[in-house]
Amino acid sequence: MANPPTSASATTGVRAAARAAYFVSDSTGITAETLGSALLANFPGVTFRRHTIPFVDTAGGARDVVADIQRAADGGAAPIVFATVKSDLIMQELALSGAVVIDLLGGHLRELEAALGSTASEQLGQFHGVGDLERYFARMRAVEYAIEHDDGQSMRALDMADVIIIAPSRCGKTPTTMYLALQYGLLVANYPLTDDDFPADGLPSAVARYVDKCFGLTTTPLRLSQVRHERRPSSTYSSLAQCTLELRRAEDLYRRNRVPFLNSSTKSVEEMSAVIMQSMRLRS
Amino acid sequence: MANPPTSASATTGVRAAARAAYFVSDSTGITAETLGSALLANFPGVTFRRHTIPFVDTAGGARDVVADIQRAADGGAAPIVFATVKSDLIMQELALSGAVVIDLLGGHLRELEAALGSTASEQLGQFHGVGDLERYFARMRAVEYAIEHDDGQSMRALDMADVIIIAPSRCGKTPTTMYLALQYGLLVANYPLTDDDFPADGLPSAVARYVDKCFGLTTTPLRLSQVRHERRPSSTYSSLAQCTLELRRAEDLYRRNRVPFLNSSTKSVEEMSAVIMQSMRLRS
Numbered sequence: 001m002a003n004p005p006t007s008a009s010a011t012t013g014v015r016a017a018a019r020a021a022y023f024v025s026d027s028t029g030i031t032a033e034t035l036g037s038a039l040l041a042n043f044p045g046v047t048f049r050r051h052t053i054p055f056v057d058t059a060g061g062a063r064d065v066v067a068d069i070q071r072a073a074d075g076g077a078a079p080i081v082f083a084t085v086k087s088d089l090i091m092q093e094l095a096l097s098g099a100v101v102i103d104l105l106g107g108h109l110r111e112l113e114a115a116l117g118s119t120a121s122e123q124l125g126q127f128h129g130v131g132d133l134e135r136y137f138a139r140m141r142a143v144e145y146a147i148e149h150d151d152g153q154s155m156r157a158l159d160m161a162d163v164i165i166i167a168p169s170r171c172g173k174t175p176t177t178m179y180l181a182l183q184y185g186l187l188v189a190n191y192p193l194t195d196d197d198f199p200a201d202g203l204p205s206a207v208a209r210y211v212d213k214c215f216g217l218t219t220t221p222l223r224l225s226q227v228r229h230e231r232r233p234s235s236t237y238s239s240l241a242q243c244t245l246e247l248r249r250a251e252d253l254y255r256r257n258r259v260p261f262l263n264s265s266t267k268s269v270e271e272m273s274a275v276i277m278q279s280m281r282l283r284s
Numbered sequence: 285m286a287n288p289p290t291s292a293s294a295t296t297g298v299r300a301a302a303r304a305a306y307f308v309s310d311s312t313g314i315t316a317e318t319l320g321s322a323l324l325a326n327f328p329g330v331t332f333r334r335h336t337i338p339f340v341d342t343a344g345g346a347r348d349v350v351a352d353i354q355r356a357a358d359g360g361a362a363p364i365v366f367a368t369v370k371s372d373l374i375m376q377e378l379a380l381s382g383a384v385v386i387d388l389l390g391g392h393l394r395e396l397e398a399a400l401g402s403t404a405s406e407q408l409g410q411f412h413g414v415g416d417l418e419r420y421f422a423r424m425r426a427v428e429y430a431i432e433h434d435d436g437q438s439m440r441a442l443d444m445a446d447v448i449i450i451a452p453s454r455c456g457k458t459p460t461t462m463y464l465a466l467q468y469g470l471l472v473a474n475y476p477l478t479d480d481d482f483p484a485d486g487l488p489s490a491v492a493r494y495v496d497k498c499f500g501l502t503t504t505p506l507r508l509s510q511v512r513h514e515r516r517p518s519s520t521y522s523s524l525a526q527c528t529l530e531l532r533r534a535e536d537l538y539r540r541n542r543v544p545f546l547n548s549s550t551k552s553v554e555e556m557s558a559v560i561m562q563s564m565r566l567r568s
Contacts, residue, residue: 019400028558029443030467038315038368039392042404052567054558084322100399108323108386115364115384116303120326137554139516143459147431175427178462182553183314230421253297269423269466274312274338283336 010175018047020072020079024065024094026086027057029054035104036082048080056085062093069097113281135185142181142188149189150174158189163280164207165190167217169237170227172264172272176217179269186282193250203257215276216254216261218247302331304356304363308349308378310370313338319388320366332364340369344379353381419469426465426472433473434458439490442473447564448491449474451501452530453521454511456548458558460501463553470566477534487541499560500538500545502531507549 021040023032029052040048049072053065062085069079079099085091086105094101109120148154149161151174158164163180165173165188172189180186191207202208221228221244228238236242254261260279264272277283305324309317313336333356337349353363363383369375370389378385378563389565393404432438433445435458442448447464449457449472457474475491486492503511505528512522520526538545544563549555561567 028554030554030558031315031322035315035319035368035388035392039389039396042370042393043396043400043402044405045402046400054562078394078399078403084319086326100395102395102399103393104319104388104392105323106454107391108319108388109326111384111386112323112327115362116327116330117384118327118329121328133510137511137551139454140459140511143462147434150431150555172424174431175424178427178466182459182462182466226417227421268420270312270314274314277533278338 005220007059014153017076018049018078020069021048021050022065022072022079022081022099023050023052023071024056024081025052025054025084026057026090027054027084029084030088032082032104033036036102039102040080056090057087059089059093059243062090066093066097069099072099138185139182142185143178145187145189146177150177152191152206153223158207158210158213161189161210161213162186162282163188163215163276164213165215165217165276166176166192166193166203166209166250166259167236168224168250170224170231171217171219172269173217176264176276180276183273184277184282186277188261193248193253195245201256203259204251211257211259214257214259215278215280216250216259217264217272218251218254219263219265221247294527297352301360302333304353305332305334306349306353306356306363306365306383307334307336308340308365309336309338309368310341310374311338311368316366316368316388320386323366323386324364329333340374341371343373343377346374350377350381351363353383357382378432388466422469423466426469427462429471429473429551430461430465434461436475436490442494442497444471445473445494445497446470446566447472447499447560448494449501450477450491450534450543451500452477452534454508454515455501455503455534456553457501459547459553460556460560462515462562463557467557468561468566477530477537479530485540487537487543495541495543497564498541498543499564500534500543501548501556502535502538502545503547505531 021036023029023036025032033052056062056065069081071077081094081097081099081101082104083091083094083101084104085094091103091106111121163186165177167173169192177188177190180188191204193204203211203214207214221240224243224247225238225240226245232238251261262272262275305320307313307320309316317336340346340349353365357363364386365378365381365383367375367385367387368376368389369378375387375390397403447470449461451457453476457476461472461474464472475488477488487495488499491498505524508527508531509522509524512527516522535545546559547554
């Protein structure tokens with residue numbers, strides 16, 4: 001075993017070096033990476049070198065990973081391994097690496113077995129498997145719908161939309177739309193609020209009849225100006241004055257028409273999607 | 285406490301009723317839902333009624349959830365709660381519900397504290413927080429790039445692409461492209477292989493010079509025919525003969541040009557994305 005205990009790093013002079021963190025999975029590694037990263041975020045004082053290794057589903061594959069981990073340790077602090085691996089045999093191989101192995105799956109499976117009074121099935125877990133064909137179709141359709149209805153490009157089939165996201169340019173409509181489509185298979189259209197839409201008090205005529213499906217986005221003028229500056233530097237479009245005006249008008253419009261809305265400036269695409277789904281009662 | 289022990293369900297005649305499962309989070313609930321669903325998938329004999337409750341970040345919010353859980357239990361088997369909640373106070377509230385609470389976070393944080401020899405920071409975990417603005421920009425740019433370069437619509441800026449996905453129509457190019465863009469901020473273009481592209485031996489001229497960035501998709505003729513039938517029933521386009529021909533030609537093209545490729549028929553969008561990233565060495 002080439003791996004000394006954790007404390008050895010203090011004496012080898014590599015204390016400031018980044019700690020190796022592995023996300024190892026018998027499937028895509030997405031869950032290991034997401035939960036593992038969330039856990040690591042609680043230690044802002046430590047720097048990590050991250051490696052995701054998906055599809056580790058044989059003992060031979062596990063031995064390759066172990067060799068990799070041992071090279072990464074290289075006499076320094078023991079690497080951290082976040083594992084979503086169902087096979088006991090593979091977990092045993094990983095334990096031989098000398099790394100700190102955090103099992104994101106096995107312990108919870110035992111808890112569930114106790115709660116449900118039944119034994120987990122023997123197959124490898126299908127975390128992100130293809131599932132049923134119907135769900136796959138729904139997702140494909142949703143992504144295509146989102147592309148077709150991005151940025152007010154098409155007004156066709158708006159009556160099918162689960163949500164219509166409205167906002168001035170660059171408030172985060174497009175990525176939020178795509179996330180809702182891909183992650184949840186929802187039909188999401190989005191429509192830009194431009195200067196043309198503001199003389200009247202009501203919603204733009206294209207979406208007015210679907211007011212119950214509308215959800216508004218806003219942001220801070222400074223943030224909007226920064227984001228627009230990325231696209232068109234030093235333009236009226238990206239000026240703080242123009243951004244301030246458009247956001248104020250958009251928020252007035254939302255309030256007048258009782259359209260629920262959200263400030264996107266401090267929120268990730270995932271957070272905005274979760275708020276929209278909760279607000280529009282799109283999930284239980 | 286209204287909740288009897290699990291075994292009571294056997295005597296109340298609701299044994300066959302669905303068991304309530306809650307995904308409770310102080311953030312979006314995405315991690316709780318993903319890992320919780322993966323764990324539940326190991327018990328195919330049990331039916332679950334699922335509820336995701338995001339943004340539970342106050343004791344008052346937790347008490348509302350507890351009331352909800354107790355209503356769901358209604359004298360039957362104890363609900364299962366998967367929690368990604370950092371606050372001990374909120375976890376204590378949830379424990380009062382009488383449900384089986386599976387803590388996806390706390391135990392692993394203690395393991396990490398021991399391994400790193402330091403204490404987790406006190407702030408609420410930012411699972412899916414906005415992170416740095418740079419990463420947000422990268423993701424927005426990637427989604428816009430993907431929309432612009434979907435289905436060979438634009439050949440502009442292909443030299444910037446991290447990957448160009450090529451395949452006959454309906455093999456899964458578009459959702460895979462969007463997933464890679466949204467989840468990883470990669471610049472992904474996709475290009476359809478049509479009959480016009482097959483007389484020659486080489487790749488279509490539009491993408492030939494980027495052969496090192498190309499990744500091919502294929503599927504089974506039957507699956508392709510099913511998927512195409514969804515769009516254009518009883519057409520030549522969706523006929524088994526046409527699908528068989530196009531897939532054979534596409535696979536020949538991949539092999540002749542040493543383009544790595546993948547059969548999408550049994551793979552989810554997440555799995556395909558993970559394979560593509562591994563194959564193109566787009567993550568460490």
